[in-house]
Amino acid sequence: MVSKSVTVVNETGLHARPAANFTKLASSQKCSVYLKKDDKKVNAKSILGILSLAISKGSVIEIITDGEDEKLALAELEDYVNALTD
Amino acid sequence: MIRGIGASEGISIGIVFKYDHIEVIAEKNEVEDTAFEIARFQKGLTESIIDLTGIKDYAEENINAETAAIFEAHIEILKDPEFANQVKEVITTEGINGEYGLEKVTHQFVSMFENMDNEYFRERAADIKDVSRRVLMHMKGIKSHDLSEINSEVILAARDLTPSDTAQLNRKWVKGFITDIGGRTSHSAIMARTLEIPAVVGTMTGFDSLEDGEMVILDGMQGIIIQNPDESVIADYQEKIKELEALKTIRAAYIDKPSLTADGVHIEIGANIGSPEDLDGVLSYGAECIGLYRTEFLYMGKKTFPTEDEQFEAYKKVLEGMKDKPVVVRTLDIGGDKELDYMTMEKELNPFLGNRAIRLCLSRKELFLTQLKALLRASVYGNLHIMFPMIATLDELREAKQMIQVAKEELQKKEAYEELEFSYKIGIMVEIPSTAIMASAFAKEVDFFSIGTNDLIQYTFAADRMNENVSYLYQPFNPAILKLVDMVIQAAHAEGKWVGMCGEMAGEPLALPLLIGLGLDEYSMSAPGILRARQQAKNIDSNQARDIAKQALELTSQEDVLALIGGIEW
Numbered sequence: 193m194v195s196k197s198v199t200v201v202n203e204t205g206l207h208a209r210p211a212a213n214f215t216k217l218a219s220s221q222k223c224s225v226y227l228k229k230d231d232k233k234v235n236a237k238s239i240l241g242i243l244s245l246a247i248s249k250g251s252v253i254e255i256i257t258d259g260e261d262e263k264l265a266l267a268e269l270e271d272y273v274n275a276l277t278d
Numbered sequence: 279m280i281r282g283i284g285a286s287e288g289i290s291i292g293i294v295f296k297y298d299h300i301e302v303i304a305e306k307n308e309v310e311d312t313a314f315e316i317a318r319f320q321k322g323l324t325e326s327i328i329d330l331t332g333i334k335d336y337a338e339e340n341i342n343a344e345t346a347a348i349f350e351a352h353i354e355i356l357k358d359p360e361f362a363n364q365v366k367e368v369i370t371t372e373g374i375n376g377e378y379g380l381e382k383v384t385h386q387f388v389s390m391f392e393n394m395d396n397e398y399f400r401e402r403a404a405d406i407k408d409v410s411r412r413v414l415m416h417m418k419g420i421k422s423h424d425l426s427e428i429n430s431e432v433i434l435a436a437r438d439l440t441p442s443d444t445a446q447l448n449r450k451w452v453k454g455f456i457t458d459i460g461g462r463t464s465h466s467a468i469m470a471r472t473l474e475i476p477a478v479v480g481t482m483t484g485f486d487s488l489e490d491g492e493m494v495i496l497d498g499m500q501g502i503i504i505q506n507p508d509e510s511v512i513a514d515y516q517e518k519i520k521e522l523e524a525l526k527t528i529r530a531a532y533i534d535k536p537s538l539t540a541d542g543v544h545i546e547i548g549a550n551i552g553s554p555e556d557l558d559g560v561l562s563y564g565a566e567c568i569g570l571y572r573t574e575f576l577y578m579g580k581k582t583f584p585t586e587d588e589q590f591e592a593y594k595k596v597l598e599g600m601k602d603k604p605v606v607v608r609t610l611d612i613g614g615d616k617e618l619d620y621m622t623m624e625k626e627l628n629p630f631l632g633n634r635a636i637r638l639c640l641s642r643k644e645l646f647l648t649q650l651k652a653l654l655r656a657s658v659y660g661n662l663h664i665m666f667p668m669i670a671t672l673d674e675l676r677e678a679k680q681m682i683q684v685a686k687e688e689l690q691k692k693e694a695y696e697e698l699e700f701s702y703k704i705g706i707m708v709e710i711p712s713t714a715i716m717a718s719a720f721a722k723e724v725d726f727f728s729i730g731t732n733d734l735i736q737y738t739f740a741a742d743r744m745n746e747n748v749s750y751l752y753q754p755f756n757p758a759i760l761k762l763v764d765m766v767i768q769a770a771h772a773e774g775k776w777v778g779m780c781g782e783m784a785g786e787p788l789a790l791p792l793l794i795g796l797g798l799d800e801y802s803m804s805a806p807g808i809l810r811a812r813q814q815a816k817n818i819d820s821n822q823a824r825d826i827a828k829q830a831l832e833l834t835s836q837e838d839v840l841a842l843i844g845g846i847e848w
Contacts, residue, residue, distance in 0.1 A: 203585070204582075207398060207582075208347055208348060208350075208351040208581065209347040209350065209351065211351065211354075212347070212350045212351040212353075212354040215354050215357075215358075216354065219357070234360075235359065235360055237358075237359055238358045238359055238360035238361065239351065239354040239355055239357075239358050240355060240358050240360060240361055240387055240406070241358075241360055243391070243399060243402055244390060244391070244394075244399075246394055246395070246396045246399045248396065248398075
């Protein structure tokens with residue numbers, strides 16, 4: 193299991209479109225993916241889980257991957273969050 | 279034959295498409311074969327994903343990326359493993375039918391979202407309900423219709439169309455529409471005229487007597503719908519359609535001409551628009567200005583407030599499109615019968631007398647500032663006139679003007695806008711009697727007025743314009759209204775300011791001579807009416823009109839005024 197904390201910087205946070213795309217990206221990974229904000233941890237392959245974290249601009253989230261290709265997956269997901277602009 | 283109110287000129291012959299929100303209930307049944315129920319649920323999910331993928335693609339091509347993204351998220355909800363697994367688990371452990379399992383899990387998620395602090399995320403509860411309802415309908419084998427799914431020529435029939443429904447209408451396919459609710463000035467009617475779709479509204483119970491797929495003739499002038507017309511009736515109407523086309527050609531002769539009266543007095547005839555997409559129509563009808571740009575459509579049919587940049591792009595597009603012709607942009611007029619799905623507004627007993635338009639903007643300054651900043655930034659690209667709706671007192675006007683100042687200062691703090699030269703005019707809607715009465719005082723503090731007759735009439739006669747029982751009090755030709763209009767024009771001209779009109783009355787052929795006689799400077803209407811008005815103005819002598827207007831002001835009832843102007847050949 194590996195993990196990394198990132199700060200969400202885009203204006204709308206993980207709203208509809210970014211959340212949907214993040215879920216898609218997480219679902220395409222072979223390993224398990226989780227997101228953690230404050231003390232709440234959710235399955236990142238679930239859009240409802242992600243939305244329930246109410247991630248907005250300035251939120252610090254921890255991306256956790258566990259299983260096959262976990263390091264690659266982590267890097268890919270981290271890049272996605274850092275590249276969010278809208 | 280179904281009777282209603284002709285809301286938008288034109289005739290359409292076509293097939294009825296009924297649009298309704300059906301009530302679906304998931305009843306609870308105890309079952310033995312839970313595996314079968316799980317399979318049924320799974321099938322419902324798959325079918326719903328196919329639906330939504332189609333809608334998403336349609337939205338991408340025909341509406342915009344933003345709308346498509348909403349459906350993208352809906353698809354992800356259906357694919358959500360947590361959601362699906364919980365439904366399956368409930369079905370198995372409780373031994374219940376798929377519909378009820380779905381309902382139960384949906385309810386859990388909905389209440390979780392409804393209890394969130396952040397407004398945006400709270401609103402997602404509606405998405406979950408929406409998506410779950412679609413699955414439920416599939417499981418129960420109920421067919422649903424979706425406005426954006428329409429892909430053949432139809433005449434749309436609905437009990438009511440909300441402003442966000444009409445925002446999704448595609449004029450390529452929707453050749454006419456019929457609603458049970460509404461009058462000539464309801465939003466669906468105004469939208470119909472803007473989109474140039476023939477429409478009949480206020481049919482009361484027309485929806486129930488129409489059948490999906492039946493052929494009808496919709497006559498937007500007489501306000502009637504003929505069901506199962508025979509061949510001779512169809513032939514008659516096809517003839518009428520030809521005549522209408524011919525009339526259009528004659529009017530086209532006026533397209534590049536200025537609007538002049540018989541004796542050469544220039545009046546300005548402009549268009550009312552709801553979005554930058556309306557510009558094409560506006561230019562093809564030769565509008566001399568945009569007399570009213572309703573910005574609320576930017577806020578409707580969406581899931582969140584439009585950002586400053588989004589608004590800036592829309593305003594810029596309109597200002598650039600009109601070159602240097604005046605564009606009057608009305609700041610957000612929400613409340614009354616216009617609500618936003620994503621903004622919680624207190625339920626009011628009298629929404630038309632409540633916290634709407636400028637009142638709402640002044641009580642939610644952040645919202646207002648975002649719009650003002652977008653407007654100021656766009657002002658560089660054309661001839662911007664900012665107009666505040668529903669102004670009742672001078673204090674409100676001063677406060678609103680102060681907000682423009684604040685917006686300007688905030689912008690100038692940013693390096694990118696430091697150098698910009700914002701140039702704009704400031705005006706107000708005159709639609710509340712108190713403002714008409716105080717017009718001389720207001721005229722000193724604004725650059726222009728625009729009379730909003732729909733509200734001015736409703737507030738002067740204290741009669742809800744949507745209420746059919748008191749519709750007799752909608753009296754645009756009552757001397758009470760003419761006197762208010764006269765007062766406003768006199769007051770403005772005394773200060774060297776101009777007066778426009780952007781209500782329904784401005785596009786009313788019977789009213790044109792009177793308004794010219796009263797000295798109105800600018801007439802803003804649905805774009806298709808412009809050339810007809812220009813053609814009509816050419817036959818009106820302004821001196822004669824002034825005499826008639828003077829006589830009308832001395833009369834005591836609408837009937838008398840109509841008798842006076844009806845007897846004159848223009």
